[in-house]
Amino acid sequence: MKKASGPILPAVVAGIAFIALWYGTRAMISPAREFMLPPPHAVLQAFSDHADELLLASRNTAIGALLGFGLAVLVAGVMALLLSLSNLVRAALYPYLMMMQMMPVIVIAPVLVLWVGAGLPSVTIITFLICFFPLVVNTTQGLISTDRRLVELFRMYRATKWQEIVRLRIPAALPYFFTGLRIAGTLAPIGAIVGDFSAGNSGGNGGGLGFLTLIYGAQFKMAALFATVLSGCILGFVFVAAVSGLSWLSLHQWHDSYEKSDN
Amino acid sequence: MARLLRKIGQLTLGTAVLTGVGCQRDSAETANASTSLTRVELQLDWFPEPAHGGFYQAAERGFYAEVGLSVEILPGGPGGRPTQKVGSGQVPFSMGRSDDMMLAAAEGLPVLVVAALMQHDPQALLLHADNPVETFADLEGHAVMAYPGSAWIPYLQKRYDMEFDLQPMSFGLARFIADPDLIQACFVTDEPFRLREAGVAIKTLLLADSGYDPYRVMVAHRPFAEANPETVRAFVAASIRGWIDYMEGDPSPAHERIARENDHMTPAQMAFSHTEMKSRQFVSGRSPVGNRYGHLDSNRLQEHADLLHQLGVLESPLPLAAYADLRFLPSNRVED
Numbered sequence: 029m030k031k032a033s034g035p036i037l038p039a040v041v042a043g044i045a046f047i048a049l050w051y052g053t054r055a056m057i058s059p060a061r062e063f064m065l066p067p068p069h070a071v072l073q074a075f076s077d078h079a080d081e082l083l084l085a086s087r088n089t090a091i092g093a094l095l096g097f098g099l100a101v102l103v104a105g106v107m108a109l110l111l112s113l114s115n116l117v118r119a120a121l122y123p124y125l126m127m128m129q130m131m132p133v134i135v136i137a138p139v140l141v142l143w144v145g146a147g148l149p150s151v152t153i154i155t156f157l158i159c160f161f162p163l164v165v166n167t168t169q170g171l172i173s174t175d176r177r178l179v180e181l182f183r184m185y186r187a188t189k190w191q192e193i194v195r196l197r198i199p200a201a202l203p204y205f206f207t208g209l210r211i212a213g214t215l216a217p218i219g220a221i222v223g224d225f226s227a228g229n230s231g232g233n234g235g236g237l238g239f240l241t242l243i244y245g246a247q248f249k250m251a252a253l254f255a256t257v258l259s260g261c262i263l264g265f266v267f268v269a270a271v272s273g274l275s276w277l278s279l280h281q282w283h284d285s286y287e288k289s290d291n
Numbered sequence: 292m293a294r295l296l297r298k299i300g301q302l303t304l305g306t307a308v309l310t311g312v313g314c315q316r317d318s319a320e321t322a323n324a325s326t327s328l329t330r331v332e333l334q335l336d337w338f339p340e341p342a343h344g345g346f347y348q349a350a351e352r353g354f355y356a357e358v359g360l361s362v363e364i365l366p367g368g369p370g371g372r373p374t375q376k377v378g379s380g381q382v383p384f385s386m387g388r389s390d391d392m393m394l395a396a397a398e399g400l401p402v403l404v405v406a407a408l409m410q411h412d413p414q415a416l417l418l419h420a421d422n423p424v425e426t427f428a429d430l431e432g433h434a435v436m437a438y439p440g441s442a443w444i445p446y447l448q449k450r451y452d453m454e455f456d457l458q459p460m461s462f463g464l465a466r467f468i469a470d471p472d473l474i475q476a477c478f479v480t481d482e483p484f485r486l487r488e489a490g491v492a493i494k495t496l497l498l499a500d501s502g503y504d505p506y507r508v509m510v511a512h513r514p515f516a517e518a519n520p521e522t523v524r525a526f527v528a529a530s531i532r533g534w535i536d537y538m539e540g541d542p543s544p545a546h547e548r549i550a551r552e553n554d555h556m557t558p559a560q561m562a563f564s565h566t567e568m569k570s571r572q573f574v575s576g577r578s579p580v581g582n583r584y585g586h587l588d589s590n591r592l593q594e595h596a597d598l599l600h601q602l603g604v605l606e607s608p609l610p611l612a613a614y615a616d617l618r619f620l621p622s623n624r625v626e627d
Binding site for chain 2: 060062063064137138142225226227229230239242243244245247248249250
């Protein structure tokens with residue numbers, strides 16, 4: 029993993045510059061408008077003041093994100109296999125998959141709440157809807173992009189259709205699948221937060237980060253709002269890190285993209 | 292670097308400068324108001340409706356022009372955030388609930404309560420007629436759809452020592468109609484009419500009856516009010532006059548204007564809202580000593596701020612001067 033140590037320094041420098049810019053901008057703001065941009069240390073302070081609330085909300089959002097994400101992986105996997113089987117199936121279903129992606133969450137949320145109830149069920153389905161499309165599109169593309177020569181090789185040796193799928197097409201589709209998974213990984217926490225925002229429920233263990241956003245917003249707690257954003261970012265990073273780790277585990281031994289090189 | 296920062300600062304402040312230009316004009320020009328009116332904006336909290344009637348009445352009857360103002364009334368809607376707009380100086384005037392203004396001021400938003408709009412808030416809980424919940428105390432264990440973060444929520448939970456689930460507001464009544472158990476926040480002057488039209492039997496619990504009784508208020512951007520006290524005074528006086536005229540006189544000038552600006556407002560709906568506001572004395576108040584249009588009582592405000600502090604919604608006590616200034620009220624509308 030020689031590559032990993034390289035990008036750290038520039039990222040740290042950019043981070044410091046960003047914080048300096050933040051403080052600088054705030055210094056330019058007239059006192060009457062200071063509430064609009066809390067300084068970084070106030071955000072950290074709010075982060076620690078509301079730590080319990082934020083942690084619980086992050087946990088609730090993480091659960092919704094994981095459930096929706098997992099469901100999307102399962103359904104997208106099956107759906108991609110189905111779509112890869114024939115051009116006819118693809119032509120028949122593709123427009124409707126697109127439509128699923130086009131559905132605005134804020135429009136669908138009240139309907140979902142009616143159907144499955146507010147809170148975790150709705151949050152899970154909204155996350156699913158947001159994650160599903162990049163997964164199914166990338167995985168399908170992977171399944172139909174198998175090297176022709178390898179397919180011919182399999183057929184020459186009279187491999188069954190099943191063997192062709194399990195031994196050849198699925199492994200060859202993995203890099204595509206992980207590309208979709210990475211996109212879905214960044215979307216899952218956002219989906220869960222949006223879901224919570226429009227179809228959440230404070231019951232049980234309390235709401236998630238979307239719910240906190242509503243509360244802090246209604247109470248004009250700007251620093252706490254920024255702290256909520258930060259929590260959402262951290263959650264997103266955890267998801268992406270987990271997906272990247274998984275991708276590395278399954279691909280690094282054989283796929284070109286993980287080939288060790290200094291270029 | 293420093294120059295870059297200054298540039299960014301200037302960009303951020305651009306809107307403030309623009310507002311400032313408008314402010315400087317008025318002191319010189321209010322003298323000959325007939326030739327040139329001072330332009331100010333009022334940000335509403337929702338789509339035009341009878342709950343804004345007095346402002347439209349003042350505009351249509353020329354009350355604003357009489358005091359040298361040309362008031363542009365800006366409609367709101369879900370996510371309109373009038374308090375943020377008046378706090379950031381994008382508009383000089385807006386409206387809202389007095390408890391929200393206390394929270395905003397405590398968080399450093401330069402907002403200033405300058406007059407009452409309604410003595411009592413029409414916000415209520417909306418229930419199906421056959422819902423077993425009859426009083427606030429019965430809410431225990433139920434789910435209520437409302438704006439999370441509203442201060443009446445911890446008030447009810449503490450006063451009646453109960454827990455109820457909250458769900459964020461979805462705008463519209465489809466879910467209420469479909470779900471016989473749903474309880475949601477409403478304006479008692481608005482949703483009940485539409486539901487009865489749709490044939491849904493309902494009942495309401497007025498939040499003011501629980502003892503949680505904030506004002507609805509007119510709000511000014513504090514730096515604007517400090518720089519332009521005469522403009523604020525004129526706006527307050529003409530607005531109160533508009534509200535008295537709207538509630539006591541013929542409301543049709545306001546209703547005709549509202550109907551033009553909001554296609555969903557039917558004459559029947561507006562008549563219902565007007566009747567509800569009048570019979571429940573939201574605007575005039577329920578005081579036995581006569582109407583209290585615009586009137587603010589410093590004791591009542593302070594008691595409410597103290598209540599919010601006791602509830603833990605306000606982290607520290609908030610003095611009146613931090614969020615309100617009663618000196619903009621006409622002299623006969625201040626204290627008894």
